[in-house]
Amino acid sequence: MKGIMSEHNRPYESDEPWQPSHAAPSEPGSFTPPRHGGPSEHSAPSQWAAPSPQPAEQQGGQPGQPWGHPQSPDPQSAQAAGAFPAQAAPAQPSHAANPARPDGLAPGLLDTPFETDAAAGIDLTKIYGDGQTRVTALDSVHVRFTRGTFTAIMGPSGSGKSTLMHCLAGLDRITSGRVFLAGQEISGLPDSKLTTLRRDNVGFIFQSFNLLPMLTAEENIRLPLDLAGRKPDKALWDQLVTGLGIADRLKHRPSELSGGQQQRVACARAMITKPHVVFADEPTGALDSKSGANLLTYLRHCVDDLGQTIIMVTHDAKAASYADRALMLLDGRIVDDITSPTAEAVNEAMAGLEG
Numbered sequence: 001m002k003g004i005m006s007e008h009n010r011p012y013e014s015d016e017p018w019q020p021s022h023a024a025p026s027e028p029g030s031f032t033p034p035r036h037g038g039p040s041e042h043s044a045p046s047q048w049a050a051p052s053p054q055p056a057e058q059q060g061g062q063p064g065q066p067w068g069h070p071q072s073p074d075p076q077s078a079q080a081a082g083a084f085p086a087q088a089a090p091a092q093p094s095h096a097a098n099p100a101r102p103d104g105l106a107p108g109l110l111d112t113p114f115e116t117d118a119a120a121g122i123d124l125t126k127i128y129g130d131g132q133t134r135v136t137a138l139d140s141v142h143v144r145f146t147r148g149t150f151t152a153i154m155g156p157s158g159s160g161k162s163t164l165m166h167c168l169a170g171l172d173r174i175t176s177g178r179v180f181l182a183g184q185e186i187s188g189l190p191d192s193k194l195t196t197l198r199r200d201n202v203g204f205i206f207q208s209f210n211l212l213p214m215l216t217a218e219e220n221i222r223l224p225l226d227l228a229g230r231k232p233d234k235a236l237w238d239q240l241v242t243g244l245g246i247a248d249r250l251k252h253r254p255s256e257l258s259g260g261q262q263q264r265v266a267c268a269r270a271m272i273t274k275p276h277v278v279f280a281d282e283p284t285g286a287l288d289s290k291s292g293a294n295l296l297t298y299l300r301h302c303v304d305d306l307g308q309t310i311i312m313v314t315h316d317a318k319a320a321s322y323a324d325r326a327l328m329l330l331d332g333r334i335v336d337d338i339t340s341p342t343a344e345a346v347n348e349a350m351a352g353l354e355g
């Protein structure tokens with residue numbers, strides 16, 4: 001873990017929103033309004049159940065929880081080492097849409113083992129339905145996510161962003177291809193193993209927070225650890241609650257917290273397991289621009305100072321400008337891969353896709 005502590009000790013809300021060096025700092029925030037009804041402690045997280053036709057209970061999973069409940073906690077968990085996953089040597093950028101090779105794979109894409117990535121998808125295809133209702137949501141996507149990087153996934157509505165995230169996170173099964181997550185191929189893993197791997201290695205931040213309403217903030221943050229029978233790392237706990245400015249809100253239930261506070265609790269919950277990768281699905285979509293900027297600043301800090309990997313679906317070019325990379329999807333394919341994206345560059349790319 002790199003030197004994070006002094007940064008974390010600053011009160012969250014008094015921070016000026018951090019701006020990435022490649023972003024336009026003066027541009028007003030333009031956070032997308034909630035598409036799914038906005039923040040609510042009542043929003044049941046059932047859509048995040050295990051990616052199986054079987055009910056989660058039958059596979060040792062906790063219904064409605066992305067990390068599920070283990071039948072037997074994995075003692076080899078990467079988190080047992082007591083540190084965030086080490087940052088790997090940078091891999092080649094994917095430039096996944098580069099058609100330079102006849103097989104459609106970008107130069108360098110296969111140069112390092114996929115197990116070194118935080119997540120990777122090779123030749124990912126996801127088809128929903130059949131016959132007249134058949135939809136190809138992902139169409140032979142090749143993509144790799146280097147550890148310790150922040151990636152934004154963008155594209156028009158229906159382009160496959162959520163499907164890509166769900167397949168990479170093991171929340172949904174692919175139709176064909178290979179998925180690697182936290183150093184393992186998950187494509188063929190049985191559901192019980194996938195649930196455990198996800199619980200131990202993946203953090204989730206959702207647009208609608210998905211906190212459990214009957215639990216306090218503290219209990220919500222601890223939940224994934226409690227499910228795994230693990231204790232929080234005291235130093236990390238302190239860093240998160242201080243850094244996120246929620247130390248004085250820990251005994252409150254979600255209904256007693258503002259939207260921004262709820263999302264910060266959700267952020268702490270995602271980070272407390274020291275996951276290999278955090279998937280964020282429109283994390284600022286239900287927040288006002290200041291709260292959104294603060295959250296993105298904190299996510300950026302987690303990448304820069306903790307070596308965290310973050311993959312974020314967003315509709316907001318300003319939010320994407322906090323990332324190291326913006327992948328642009330169209331019709332289930334990656335059609336652009338922008339390094340150090342600015343809001344302007346992303347808006348321009350989006351206009352090209354939507355025009």
Ligand SMILES: Nc1ncnc2c1ncn2[C@@H]1O[C@H](COP(=O)(O)OP(=O)(O)OP(=O)(O)O)[C@@H](O)[C@H]1O
Nearest residue numbers: 128129135137155156157158159160161162163164
């Ligand atoms: N469970 C499902 N059953 C059938 N079709 C689905 C399902 N989930 C997604 N799709 C279809 O797959 C395509 C990609 O959907 P997806 O939700 O990944 O897009 P998206 O880019 O995340 O869209 P949005 O920005 O509107 O959330 C769409 O055509 C969608 O209708």
